[in-house]
Each structure stands twice: as C-alpha cells, then as structure tokens.
Amino acid sequence: MNLIEVNNVSFAYTEGVPVLKNVTFSLNNGSVAIIGQNGSGKTTLVKLLKALLKPTSGDILINGINTKETTAAKLARTVGLVFQNPNDQIFKNKVLDEVMFGPLNIGQSMEEARENAINALETVSLVDKKEENPYDLSLSERKLVSIASILSMDTDIVILDEPTIAQDYLGKAKIRSIVHELVRRGKLVITITHDMDFVGECFQRVIVLSEGQLLLDGPAREVFSKEDVLRTANLEPPYVTQLSKTMGYQGVLLSVEEFVVYYHSSVENLERRS
Amino acid sequence: MKAVVVENLKYRYPSTERLALSGVSFEVEQGEFIGIIGKNLAGKSTLCEALVGLVPHFYKGAYGGRVVVDGVEVLSSSVSELARHIGIVFQNPFTQITAAKLTVYEEVAFGLENLGFQREEMVKRIDYALKLLGLYAYKDRNPFELSGGQMQRLAIASIIAMKPSIIVLDEPTSQLDPLGSEEVFRAVQSLSKEGITIIMVEQKMEKIAQYADKIILMNEGHLVDFGAPEEVFSRPDLESYGVEPPVFTTIAKSLGIKDNKTGLYPVTLEQVRRLMIGESHRS
Amino acid sequence: MARVLSLYVETNTFVQRLDPMVKLLYILVAVLISFIILPFRWVGAAFIVLSCLALLYARVFARVVPLLGFSFLILVSIVIIQGLFMPGNKTPAISIFGLTFYKEGLLYALTLCIRVLDVLLAFALLVLTTRPSDLIQSLVKRGLSPRFGYVLSSALQVIPQMMSQVDSIMDAQRSRGLETEGSLWVRLKAFLPLIGPVVMSSLLETRERAMALEVRGFSASGKKTFLYERESSTLDRVLQWALIVVLILSVVLRFVLV
Numbered sequence: 117m118n119l120i121e122v123n124n125v126s127f128a129y130t131e132g133v134p135v136l137k138n139v140t141f142s143l144n145n146g147s148v149a150i151i152g153q154n155g156s157g158k159t160t161l162v163k164l165l166k167a168l169l170k171p172t173s174g175d176i177l178i179n180g181i182n183t184k185e186t187t188a189a190k191l192a193r194t195v196g197l198v199f200q201n202p203n204d205q206i207f208k209n210k211v212l213d214e215v216m217f218g219p220l221n222i223g224q225s226m227e228e229a230r231e232n233a234i235n236a237l238e239t240v241s242l243v244d245k246k247e248e249n250p251y252d253l254s255l256s257e258r259k260l261v262s263i264a265s266i267l268s269m270d271t272d273i274v275i276l277d278e279p280t281i282a283q284d285y286l287g288k289a290k291i292r293s294i295v296h297e298l299v300r301r302g303k304l305v306i307t308i309t310h311d312m313d314f315v316g317e318c319f320q321r322v323i324v325l326s327e328g329q330l331l332l333d334g335p336a337r338e339v340f341s342k343e344d345v346l347r348t349a350n351l352e353p354p355y356v357t358q359l360s361k362t363m364g365y366q367g368v369l370l371s372v373e374e375f376v377v378y379y380h381s382s383v384e385n386l387e388r389r390s
Numbered sequence: 391m392k393a394v395v396v397e398n399l400k401y402r403y404p405s406t407e408r409l410a411l412s413g414v415s416f417e418v419e420q421g422e423f424i425g426i427i428g429k430n431l432a433g434k435s436t437l438c439e440a441l442v443g444l445v446p447h448f449y450k451g452a453y454g455g456r457v458v459v460d461g462v463e464v465l466s467s468s469v470s471e472l473a474r475h476i477g478i479v480f481q482n483p484f485t486q487i488t489a490a491k492l493t494v495y496e497e498v499a500f501g502l503e504n505l506g507f508q509r510e511e512m513v514k515r516i517d518y519a520l521k522l523l524g525l526y527a528y529k530d531r532n533p534f535e536l537s538g539g540q541m542q543r544l545a546i547a548s549i550i551a552m553k554p555s556i557i558v559l560d561e562p563t564s565q566l567d568p569l570g571s572e573e574v575f576r577a578v579q580s581l582s583k584e585g586i587t588i589i590m591v592e593q594k595m596e597k598i599a600q601y602a603d604k605i606i607l608m609n610e611g612h613l614v615d616f617g618a619p620e621e622v623f624s625r626p627d628l629e630s631y632g633v634e635p636p637v638f639t640t641i642a643k644s645l646g647i648k649d650n651k652t653g654l655y656p657v658t659l660e661q662v663r664r665l666m667i668g669e670s671h672r673s
Numbered sequence: 674m675a676r677v678l679s680l681y682v683e684t685n686t687f688v689q690r691l692d693p694m695v696k697l698l699y700i701l702v703a704v705l706i707s708f709i710i711l712p713f714r715w716v717g718a719a720f721i722v723l724s725c726l727a728l729l730y731a732r733v734f735a736r737v738v739p740l741l742g743f744s745f746l747i748l749v750s751i752v753i754i755q756g757l758f759m760p761g762n763k764t765p766a767i768s769i770f771g772l773t774f775y776k777e778g779l780l781y782a783l784t785l786c787i788r789v790l791d792v793l794l795a796f797a798l799l800v801l802t803t804r805p806s807d808l809i810q811s812l813v814k815r816g817l818s819p820r821f822g823y824v825l826s827s828a829l830q831v832i833p834q835m836m837s838q839v840d841s842i843m844d845a846q847r848s849r850g851l852e853t854e855g856s857l858w859v860r861l862k863a864f865l866p867l868i869g870p871v872v873m874s875s876l877l878e879t880r881e882r883a884m885a886l887e888v889r890g891f892s893a894s895g896k897k898t899f900l901y902e903r904e905s906s907t908l909d910r911v912l913q914w915a916l917i918v919v920l921i922l923s924v925v926l927r928f929v930l931v
C-alpha cells in the first residue's frame with residue numbers, strides 16, 4: 117500500500133472550470149517537489165491531499181483511507197500542511213501557544229506538547245522568541261513559526277506550500293536542513309516551490325503541473341533533462357543545469373558540488389589524454 | 391542632478407532601541423538600476439521607505455541625515471507630494487490594492503486621479519502599464535480576485551503608470567513563478583533604459599546580478615558595500631552578511647575562475663561560460 | 674483566491690446610477706427624521722420599508738441577507754435584555770421557560786431594533802449600490818475630504834475580507850486536528866477565538882494599505898481628476914430636492930403635532 121495514492125483526480129471550484137484534470141500519481145517516503153506556474157493548481161492539489169477539499173471525481177487514498185470518508189481534522193496525525201500565507205494560519209497571540217496548538221489537538225499531554233513545540237522552534241531557530249506575539253515578528257519569521265507549528269505534530273507526511281517565500285540565505289538553508297532531516301527520519305516531504313536550484317539540490321522526485329494537468333513525474337535528474345517539455349510549462353531547469361548544458365557537459369548536473377566534481381574529472385581526463 | 395542622494399542617514403523606529411539605519415550614505419545617477427541585497431532585518435525595507443518619505447513622515451521616530459530624491463528634500467516634503475517624483479512597490483501585494491476600485495483598470499487609475507491627470511493621458515498610461523506587465527487581458531477583473539502573482543504585477547503596473555522618475559521595488563517577485571519574475575525584470579529593465587531610475591530589493595541573486603548596474607549590500611542597518619555586482623559578489627566575507635552569491639559565482643569561486651583583468655569573479659551564466667571557455671583553451 | 678471582497682453589485686438599475694450624494698442624503702434624512710424629528714416607530718418602519726423596496730428594485734436584496742444575519746444576534750440580545758431587565762418594566766407580557774418578558778421592555782426593544790435596521794438598511798442601500806470610487810468622487814467634487822469617502826466605503830468592505838480570512842484560519846485549524854465542522858457549538862467554539870486575531874490582522878492590513886494609498890498621492894494637494902466623470906442627472910436633482918422637502922415637511926409636522 118502506498119502512503120499517498122492519487123487516482124485520476126479532477127477538481128473544480130466552480131462547475132465547468134476544472135482546476136485539476138485527471139491527475140494520477142502515488143508517493144511513499146522521500147522528498148518530492150511540486151513545480152508549476154502560478155495558477156497551475158499546486159495549492160489546490162495539496163489541499164486535496166489534506167482533505168480540505170474533496171475531488172470532484174477520482175479518489176485520493178492516504179494510508180489506504182479515502183479522503184472522501186474522512187476529515188482534515190482526523191488526518192491531522194498523518195498529514196501536516198504548512199499554508200502558503202502564514203497569516204492564514206497563525207491565530208494565537210503567543211508563538212509557543214501557536215506551535216503547541218496542533219500537538220494538543222491530537223491528544224498529546226501538556227508536557228509532551230511543550231517539549232515538541234520547543235524542539236520544533238529550535239529547528240527553525242526561534243526558541244528565543246517563544247513568548248512573543250507572532251504579529252510582532254517579520255513575515256519571514258512568521259513563515260518559520262507556521263512551519264514549526266506543523267513540525268511539532270511529528271506527522272508522517274509534511275507538506276510545505278512555498279516555504280522559501282520571503283526567506284533569505286539563512287532561512288533557505290534552515291528549510292533545506294529541515295527537509296533533509298525529515299527525509300532521514302523516513303518521512304514523506306512534499307514541497308511546492310518556484311526555486312529550481314533548491315529543487316535540484318534538495319529533492320529526489322519532481323512533479324510538474326501545467327494548467328491542472330500532471331505534465332511530468334519522475335526523479336529530479338530525469339525531469340530536468342526534459343528541457344523542451346519544461347518549457348511548455350514555462351519552466352526552466354536549475355541554473356547549474358543550464359550552465360552545464362551550455363558548456364556541453366554530459367548528463368544533467370543538479371548542484372554546485374556535482375558541477376565541481378564533473379569539472380575536475382573532465383580536466384583530469386584532458387590532462388591524461390594530452 | 392543626481393536622482394538620489396542619501397547623506398549619513400540615521401533612523402530609529404518609535405519605541406525601539408536599535409537604529410534600523412545607521413549612517414547610510416550613497417548617491418544614484420539618473421537611469422541607473424540599483425539592486426539592494428542583505429539578510430532579513432538588515433534594513434532594506436526601511437531604506438526603501440526612507441526614500442519615499444514614509445520614513446519618517448508616516449512612522450515618526452528619530453531621524454538624522456538627509457535624503458534628496460529628484461532634487462526634493464524628503465524631510466521637508468510629504469509622502470503624497472513625493473509621489474510625483476518617486477514610486478514604491480511593497481512586498482505584500484494584497485495590501486496595495488486600494489479597496490476603492492472595482493476593476494484592475496480603475497485600480498491603476500487611482501494614482502493618476504490623485505495627481506490630477508487628464509483622462510486621455512490616464513488612458514494612455516494605464517494601457518501602457520497593463521500591457522507592459524501582461525495584465526491587459528484582466529483589465530475588467532476585480533483586483534481582489536487576482537492570484538498573488540497577478541496582484542504583485544498589478545501593484546507594479548499601478549506605480550509604473552504614474553511615471554515617477556524613480557521607482558523603488560521591495561522584493562516584488564517573491565510570489566512569482568520563474569517566467570513571471572523574468573517578465574518583471576525585463577519590464578523594469580526597459581523602464582531603466584528609458585531613463586527611469588530603479589532601486590530594487592531582491593533575494594534572487596542570479597537575476598539581480600544579471601540586471602542591476604550596481605548593488606548595495608546592507609547589514610544591520612549599515613551600508614556595507616556599494617559597487618558593481620562583480621565587486622560585491624566577489625567579496626570573500628559575503629556569507630558573513632547572510633548573503634549567498636549567484637550560483638554562477640559560487641561555482642567560479644570553487645573552481646578559482648576569475649576575470650584576470652579585474653581579479654573579480656563572474657556573476658552571470660554568460661560571464662562564467664566565457665571565462666571557462668577561455669580557461670579550457672589555455673590548458 | 675476567489676475572495677469576493679466587494680459589496681457593490683453590478684446590476685445597472687436607476688438606483689445604481691443615482692448620484693451617491695443622493696444616497697448619502699437619504700441616510701441623513703432617514704436617521705434625522707426617525708431618530709430625532711419624528712421619533713415614532715411607524716416612521717422608522719416606513720423608512721425600513723422604503724429602503725427594502727429600493728434594495729429589491731436594485732436587485733441586491735440577496736446581499737443584505739447576510740448583513741441582517743450578522744445583526745440578528747445583536748437584535749435578539751436587545752430584545753432579551755430589554756424585555757427581561759429594563760428598569761421601567763411593569764406590565765408582564767409573556768412568560769417563556771419561567772422568564773417573564775415585560776411590555777415596556779419589549780416595546781423599547783422594538784424601537785431599538787427598528788432603529789438598528791433603519792440605519793443598517795439605509796447604509797446597505799448606499800454601499801451595495803454605489804461604486805466606492807463614485808462615492809469618493811462625489812465627495813471630492815463637493816469639496817469634502819476623499820478620506821471620509823474612503824473610510825465610509827472601505828469600512829464595510831472589510832467584513833467580507835475578514836470572513837474570508839476566518840475561513841482560511843479555520844481550514845488551518847482543521848488541518849491541525851481541531852474539528853470545526855458539525856454542530857453549532859463545535860463551530861462556535863472554533864470561530865470565537867478567531868475574532869481577535871482577525872480584527873488584529875485587518876487593522877495591520879489597514880495600516881499597510883494606508884501607506885500604499887499615500888505613496889499613490891492620496892493626499893496630494895491640487896485638483897483630483899477622475900477616470901470616469903459622472904454627470905448628475907435631472908433625476909438626481911429632483912430626488913435631492915425631494916429629500917430636502919421631506920426633511921423640512923417633517924420639521925413642520927413636528928411643530929404641528931406638538
């Protein structure tokens with residue numbers, strides 16, 4: 117049984133205007149990036165996975181349970197979703213309370229919830245702001261609070277909707293290490309993002325949406341090798357990949373490290389030959 | 391006349407202790423495209439707001455030094471008067487919708503109405519701005535029913551239509567997909583070619599390195615550096631300011647590929663490619 | 674993001690085409706007459722009927738219903754509190770569950786309810802049938818502050834905006850394990866704690882929006898122009914004078930009656 121199974125799912129907010137069309141894929145643990153243009157249906161798709169929306173046709177199974185037969189609240193122990201806009205999520209007037217809200221709802225004791233919340237805040241480096249009012253924090257900090265309030269629930273599936281918005285280099289590095297840590301602990305991490313280099317570096321699998329349809333689904337290297345198909349969705353491979361291509365390098369290079377290794381080995385080859 | 395002159399600018403928000411800007415000085419020529427980079431809370435937005443007069447007129451607080459834009463001294467003018475000279479696009483697109491207009495078209499007209507433009511001129515400018523930002527097809531939509539990315543472009547169009555001689559943009563592409571942000575950069579570049587001065591805060595280093603003439607690096611309220619992208623991104627201490635150079639520069643740094651004439655690292659794909667080809671010819 | 678954030682409904686009847694000043698004047702006249710000049714319940718009721726007819730004619734009555742629903746809670750509590758506890762209560766009217774409602778209190782509550790509805794419907798007529806920008810334009814042309822028009826029209830725009838944010842946060846709460854669907858009690862329990870933060874964030878938004886208005890020259894000195902200049906029609910002038918005449922007549926009537 118797959119952790120997530122999406123079978124031929126279509127969805128429309130208003131009848132006759134389909135936002136998702138016949139989408140099919142299944143996911144287990146690991147890291148998955150969902151990419152696509154603004155309005156291609158990424159947020160809608162993850163809301164369907166979380167049972168906040170129900171498919172117009174087709175089925176979504178989470179751990180074998182059809183989302184039509186359950187509620188978002190019942191799925192809370194399994195699926196954590198960080199919203200695109202932190203203002204749509206945060207409602208407590210103390211950071212710590214906000215991060216403890218989820219754990220308390222899914223039946224953790226006060227001490228447990230507090231401990232998990234503190235750990236989650238440590239992960240996003242905001243422990244020292246735990247007593248503050250979230251409204252006094254900057255947008256990037258509020259985004260990190262909203263991430264912490266999902267991490268504290270320790271769900272098997274973690275979905276991040278555009279986590280890198282408003283983040284600087286350090287914030288992005290933090291999110292990168294969160295993704296790695298979750299994957300190491302055997303979780304499934306689904307992330308929506310527009311940052312292709314972040315995807316290339318950090319994600320094993322990539323799903324491409326285009327106008328509500330699943331355009332590509334596969335390992336990052338494979339997806340980013342299909343430059344022509346990506347272009348039809350107005351997307352481009354990561355900058356590193358573009359550079360390696362213009363240099364005429366073989367294969368698809370996804371990170372600076374890979375590029376550097378390739379460069380050195382090609383230089384060595386040249387030297388050996390001459 | 392310089393487009394922007396900032397002299398020893400110091401500013402502290404009311405009821406805070408730290409200076410959000412401390413001793414910032416720089417000058418911008420007309421038609422230049424300036425990028426502002428720096429980690430979160432470095433003071434980038436505060437600097438932008440100081441250029442358009444929201445600092446200090448809107449926030450109050452403690453202010454020292456001098457800011458002159460388009461020949462007008464900010465401290466002795468008002469935000470709405472400065473609007474004739476300098477426009478700003480904020481980070482959050484949602485709160486830039488006036489809520490007083492029912493269509494995208496009228497929304498763009500708001501600023502022009504306030505400044506008293508004649509109808510024919512308004513129509514010309516609105517059409518131009520909407521087309522430049524690829525929003526013309528949405529002109530009859532309610533602004534609130536646009537997606538985040540479209541709203542962000544509407545906010546930019548609303549300022550462009552006012553044709554100020556200086557446009558400030560504070561992380562205007564954060565919600566946009568790759569094509570959307572490329573389009574914004576191109577639109578802004580074409581304005582800069584027409585002689586409009588551009589000052590833009592951005593986290594997408596590859597893009598700002600490609601488009602900006604010069605870069606301001608901010609850190610903890612200080613202006614750390616102000617120079618060509620190659621200079622700023624070649625700094626060995628860049629990461630200590632919480633800034634990552636463009637990925638092309640990172641690669642060049644780890645491979646030791648420099649422009650031998652200037653001793654600086656490349657910052658764009660084209661530059662790195664040219665240098666690497668030169669390198670392989672030599673070896 | 675299909676947030677419907679405007680209360681104005683585009684159905685081009687003569688009510689929509691009226692000069693916003695006429696509608697403003699209507700609010701003023703309705704309130705002055707039914708509150709001060711002729712403070713009788715039937716006068717208030719007459720204005721309620723008049724407003725309802727205009728709203729029906731303008732085909733926007735459906736939009737009033739949620740507003741009425743919102744104020745229903747307030748009205749019910751007025752009736753209960755005044756009916757049970759008003760100091761002047763003497764004559765028992767009815768008893769429910771062993772609680773006695775008094776005639777004086779109930780009548781007073783009725784007066785209050787009529788006044789609330791009176792104001793609400795008159796404002797609804799203005800807000801639901803007037804483009805916010807027309808209102809601002811009307812005020813500015815008569816030398817009044819655009820700020821006043823902006824506050825007037827955006828104040829009610831804020832309600833749908835807050836409701837849509839409540840929806841989003843409730844989605845986020847459900848996502849974190851709080852059941853928000855089900856009985857009224859369950860829903861209320863999820864809803865009540867959100868009022869504070871939603872009001873708070875809408876205040877913060879207002880502040881940010883104020884900055885965005887300023888940098889687009891909202892308080893610039895000099896003459897404002899308008900994209901769509903509207904001319905006042907004969908009907909506008911006729912109705913305007915009619916309202917003034919009604920106001921004067923009511924004052925006269927007041928002295929005749931007393």
Ligand SMILES: Nc1ncnc2c1ncn2[C@@H]1O[C@H](COP(=O)(O)OP(=O)(O)O)[C@@H](O)[C@H]1O
Pocket residue numbers: 129130135152153154155156157158159160161537674675
């Ligand atoms: N609540 C909603 N009501 C109606 N249409 C919506 C709603 N949310 C999103 N949409 C529409 O659905 C499409 C997909 O939106 P979304 O899933 O948010 O895209 P993405 O996250 O990929 O940018 C868009 O055309 C958008 O306008």
Ligand SMILES: Nc1ncnc2c1ncn2[C@@H]1O[C@H](COP(=O)(O)OP(=O)(O)O)[C@@H](O)[C@H]1O
Pocket residue numbers: 403404406410428429430431432433434435436437
């Ligand atoms: N409205 C405000 N009131 C008080 N302090 C503020 C306000 N806005 C920003 N600051 C403070 O000013 C400093 C600079 O912030 P900002 O200019 O927003 O940085 P950046 O845009 O680089 O992230 C920070 O220390 C921040 O906390």
Ligand SMILES: [Mg+2]
Pocket residue numbers: 158159160200
């Ligand atoms: Mg989205």
Ligand SMILES: [Mg+2]
Pocket residue numbers: 434435436560
């Ligand atoms: Mg900022």
